[in-house]
Amino acid sequence: MPLLSWLYRFLRWFLGGIFIYSGATKLVAPQTFAVLIEAYGIVPEGLLLPVAVMLPALEVLAGFGLFFDIQGSLSVITGLLLIFVAILGYGIWMGLDVDCGCFGPEDPEAVAFHGLRSALFRDLFMLTAVAFLYGWRRLRGLKPLKIEMLMDKQKENG
Structure with a gap:
């Protein structure tokens, strides 16, 4: 089980890092x-x-939240991934030849090729990781940190 505990942490940090990077490059x-x-x-x-500013800002906040295991952040990441999957699916269905926009203007996919399908598969892989995170939380009875608890700790230390 210790290996799975480390996998849980790694996936949180990995997904959080992806969302922080992705949102920051767009901002x-x-x-x-x-x-x-x-x-x-x-x-x-x-x-x-407004969407081009608010969406990446939400990605960055949710990424930091997941990185530090703050309550609600995994739900936001899940919602964002579901929206991204729907939009990428729409783009593929419509036959759009556009950049996915996943990692901002310097996205390597934009330079190499227009990769809606590869972006869709990447997002589906990330949803699989999200499913593991939810499952591990449930199996181990883990509770993410409440933001109020962090604020209280700040007051105690400051």
Whole structure:
């Protein structure tokens, strides 16, 4: 079981790191990310820039939350992945030849090829990791940290 405990930590840190990196690269150039979002044709023009800022900010916050095992962060990551899978599936179904936008304007997939299918498989793999995290929590009776507990600890130390 110790190996699975370490796998639980590794997957939390790995997924959290991916979301932190992904969101941060998009926040560096939100206008470019807005153009990538526009290519899918599902966000109204007036909302492109707000979505291009809020979505990556949510990715970064949820990534840090998962990294530190804060309550609610795994649910947010799950929701984001489900949205991403739906959007990628839509793009594949519509035959769009666009960049997935997964890792911002410097995404290697954007340079090499337009990889909606590979991005979809990557997201499905991450959903598998999420399923393991939920299962391990349930099996071991693990409870993520509540943000209030962290605030109380800060007050005690400061």
